[in-house]
Amino acid sequence: MDFINGESLLALCAAENMTISQAMLRREMILGETTREAVYEKLARSIQIMKDSTHNPIETPVTSMGGLLGGESKAVWQSAFGAKSPQPAPLCGTTLSKAIAYAMAVLEVNASMGLIVAAPTAGSSGVIPGTILSICEDYGLGEDAIYEGILNASAVGYIIMRNASVSGAEAGCQAEVGAASAMAASAAAQLLGGSPQVCLQAASMALSNLLGLVCDPIAGLVESPCQSRNAIGVSNAFTSAQLALAGVKHPIPFDEMVDAMYKVGLSLPFELRETALGGCAGTPTGCQLCTSCIH
Numbered sequence: 001m002d003f004i005n006g007e008s009l010l011a012l013c014a015a016e017n018m019t020i021s022q023a024m025l026r027r028e029m030i031l032g033e034t035t036r037e038a039v040y041e042k043l044a045r046s047i048q049i050m051k052d053s054t055h056n057p058i059e060t061p062v063t064s065m066g067g068l069l070g071g072e073s074k075a076v077w078q079s080a081f082g083a084k085s086p087q088p089a090p091l092c093g094t095t096l097s098k099a100i101a102y103a104m105a106v107l108e109v110n111a112s113m114g115l116i117v118a119a120p121t122a123g124s125s126g127v128i129p130g131t132i133l134s135i136c137e138d139y140g141l142g143e144d145a146i147y148e149g150i151l152n153a154s155a156v157g158y159i160i161m162r163n164a165s166v167s168g169a170e171a172g173c174q175a176e177v178g179a180a181s182a183m184a185a186s187a188a189a190q191l192l193g194g195s196p197q198v199c200l201q202a203a204s205m206a207l208s209n210l211l212g213l214v215c216d217p218i219a220g221l222v223e224s225p226c227q228s229r230n231a232i233g234v235s236n237a238f239t240s241a242q243l244a245l246a247g248v249k250h251p252i253p254f255d256e257m258v259d260a261m262y263k264v265g266l267s268l269p270f271e272l273r274e275t276a277l278g279g280c281a282g283t284p285t286g287c288q289l290c291t292s293c294i295h
């Protein structure tokens with residue numbers, strides 16, 4: 001009944017004719033000894049937090065504790081949808097532009113000590129709500145689809161956590177934003193009609209696209225480059241889902257991609273695993289910002 005990796009998840013879905021969301025819901029109910037209603041009740045709280053954190057900073061910008069963030073999501077929103085927005089559409093298109101603004105908004109909430117859903121972590125918390133909420137809104141999919149998207153993403157996240165890591169300190173940003181992007185890509189693929197196989201193709205592609213991405217938060221704060229990494233995580237999820245839905249195959253199965261991501265992460269030098277000693281954080285400007293943020 002349970003699944004421990006992508007292969008067993010696909011086998012379960014095929015045997016029971018289920019979507020990934022249905023498999024995850026059943027897992028929650030059986031292992032948690034609970035009901036569908038109880039699972040949905042908990043999800044409802046998370047979804048409300050996701051809605052608030054994606055929308056509020058676009059209305060009312062907040063400044064982060066370290067001072068590196070504040071107002072970026074509103075700026076992106078206005079550049080895409082404001083009076084002077086490019087015609088006929090924003091450069092990234094309407095749904096992706098919305099998803100990017102939403103994802104960046106969540107990072108502003110997080111960095112100002114507001115309430116977010118760490119899905120799978122605080123640093124990568126914009127990718128999943130940005131992707132799922134924008135798609136559900138723009139494609140008129142309704143409230144049930146949001147639950148299905150989150151459940152689908154949860155299954156992928158659980159597999160990555162079980163077999164690898166979602167920690168930037170352990171395996172770099174590829175494990176945080178990369179995992180979030182894989183989760184979101186799988187959810188997006190299901191929301192747009194993809195089979196479980198297509199979902200994991202999308203997830204595999206998303207992981208491979210961010211393979212090797214280092215964790216290098218300036219001044220050790222989850223602000224920058226974290227916010228723009230969430231925008232990239234969303235963009236990667238959209239692209240990976242679209243490729244998988246079009247039938248483009250990724251040659252590496254999801255489980256092997258998860259293993260590869262973990263091995264790459266463990267081989268990263270410690271300077272590039274959330275110590276704020278390398279990458280963006282280790283540049284002269286990054287070091288300067290470190291001093292001004294701390295004092």
Ligand code: SF4
Nearest residue numbers: 123168173176215226
């Ligand atoms: S750079 Fe590090 S802290 Fe920032 S989102 Fe990536 S993994 Fe998280």
